[in-house]
Amino acid sequence: MRQLLSSLSYFSIFFAPFLLPLIVWILSPDAYVAKHARRALFSHVFPVIAAIPMIYMAVTSGSFGSIIGYLILFGIIYFGAFVYNIIMGIQVLRETAY
Template sequence: MNTRNILASLSYFSIFFAPILIPLVLWIITNDRYVARHAKSALLSHIVPTVFLVLAIIFFMSGVFFIQNVFVGIALFVIFGLLSLILFIWNIIMGIKVLQENTSSAW
């Protein structure tokens, strides 16, 4: 197996154990453009749900004072849930795809 493919897929599979940390470290320390590109993509796909969660909490908590913000907070929680699920599945698919690129090029 090729090390660069393993590192690139690890950045996607890190959604299971260290979502933001591993892609960030790989993106910073690697000299390989292929790994850096996949690490950056994985990092963005790990950060986006976190931003939505923070926004949903802010709107939901501010709903204590303004009732219309409760509905916005609930809507953001629903969007957060769907987006998180989609990005979770996308990370798994991309991790497998990167590993398959390695095996198909070896044959």
């Protein structure tokens, strides 16, 4: 059950990116589940935090090329976080198989 709840925290990027890991982290008495929920929450919040300076720079620069560049950079960061969550969710689930 521990691994299932921990992996759901990572897989929640598909259905409840911020809400489920936060709830699991706050309510879980198990340190293992809380650790993975905290990591999942950070990996869901990180692209949003990284987007704040990029949005500011894109708005203040005003050139179309820099706006496109910042959007591409945000896409790469978000895609990396998305793939990380999928990999970690699978990795946590596979821990039960051994």
